[in-house]
Amino acid sequence: MKETKLYLDNLIKDNDVCLLALSGGPDSMALLDLLIKEKEKKDIKVIALHVNHGTRKENESEYLFIKDYLRDKDVTLEYFQITDYKNNKFSEEEGRNKRYKFFRDMYEKYNGTYIFTAHHADDQVETILMRILRGSTLEGYAGIRKDQVWDGIRFVRPLLTCTKKMILEYNKENNIPYVVDQTNFDTTIPRNKIRAKILPILEELNPKYYEKFSNYSKEVYDASVELAKITSCVYKDYIEDGIVSIYAFLGLSLTMQKYFLRYYLKNVYQSELYLINDTHINNIINLLTNDKKTASLNLPRGYTLEKERGFFKITKNTGVSNLFKIPVSDNTYLYDDNYLIKLKTYEDKSNYEIHLNSKDITLPLYVVNRYDGMRIKVKNLNGSKKVNDILIDAKVPNSMKDSVPILIDSKGEVLWVLGIKKSKYDIEKDGVYDIIYKYKKKGMSK
DSSP states (O other): OHHHHHHHHHHOOTTOEEEEEOOSSHHHHHHHHHHHHHHHHSOOEEEEEEEEOSSSTTHHHHHHHHHHHGGGTTOEEEEEEOGGGGGTOSOHHHHHHHHHHHHHHHHHHTTOSEEEOOOOHHHHHHHHHHHHHHOOOHHHHTOOOSEEEETTEEEEOGGGGSOHHHHHHHHHHTTOOOOOOGGGGOTTSHHHHIIIIIHHHHHHHOTTHHHHHHHHHHHHHHHHHHHHHHHHHHHHHHEETTEEEHHHHHTSOHHHHHHHHHHHHHHHHGGGGGGOOHHHHHHHHHHHHSSOSEEEEEEGGGEEEEEETTEEEEEEOSSSOSSOEEEOOSEEEEETTEEEEEESSOOOOSTTEEEEOTTTSOSSOEEEOOOTTOEEOBTTSSSOEEHHHHHHHTTOOGGGGGGSOEEEOTTOOEEEETTTEEBTTOOOTTSOOSEEEEEEOTTOOO
């Protein structure tokens, strides 16, 4: 922890306002202690920000623990409770947005200098491994930044050079109490499985594994910064009023094409760039390189990439597009906070979940809207039925029929009218299937 203490001592100056995301766990409590020690030496303010997510019965007792601990510490506590979770009124993404809005409001209220978070070296390793497994950008593969200005707020993570073991030792030596979130030990969660199974192996292979990952993070991030500078210059030369020449774009290398598109999309999506994945980028490139002179591709949040007369542009739709064909991935954004999520295990037999055998269908899969004459071979029904008739039976208003998502395979076989009717290709729980998808509709419980 010596490196962290020195880092904080050099960073923090008199009159600084230090806001800390405080969960009550061992990491944030250790960081709180370090900030209190800085406060004893300097004229600074320390503001603790605690969010009660309302997702566990222990949330209330954790808040009371923090409140009691800070009673004589000359640290201001700001508390925010996300009560709507109990009624499942918003998604995890909306919860994250509410939490960030609380942080931003407090940052502005106290004219903050920093917001400190307690991410540590093991978090860094886990994040890098998760992003390698899921796929990311070059900057994403670099993991968590130690000092980062985002949306006008300076986030600082002083514990990134400390392992969990170091933090626990510090707490023991300094008699720092903390609470333990038992969900962190649930190894069905991928990040927890990496923590429990893989990190011990890495430590066995190299006790300083976290330092190697830290060096990797720096090298990758520095490379991403240099590439971003090059991309920025290319972007300025190639775009005018949001319009790009396809001829000029195709003159770039494939690597530069991908980074150009991500730069373009970052300007469009801002803080929601995480909605764009490798599938979107590859589909855009495929669209721009095919022989069709006029074409379009639907993107998350109601955006559309339009290709016409040798140029392309990304525009915002006023509503759900009349025509859409969305490639299916592990986590597919449809529209209006509706998602198609790939599952590992069978959860239920409702019309919000389908179970398929890849041998019975033709991959890849797509989500589309209805077209004239579309039919589905309904499960437990001889023959087929018009999709339009199924929508009528389900009492879907005419104004909404074109926005109902429908899962098809590459041959156009209708597999599922999401949330309404499944085809004969859906397999019962005791059958043989290797593909499971769940339709997460806005407002539904998790």
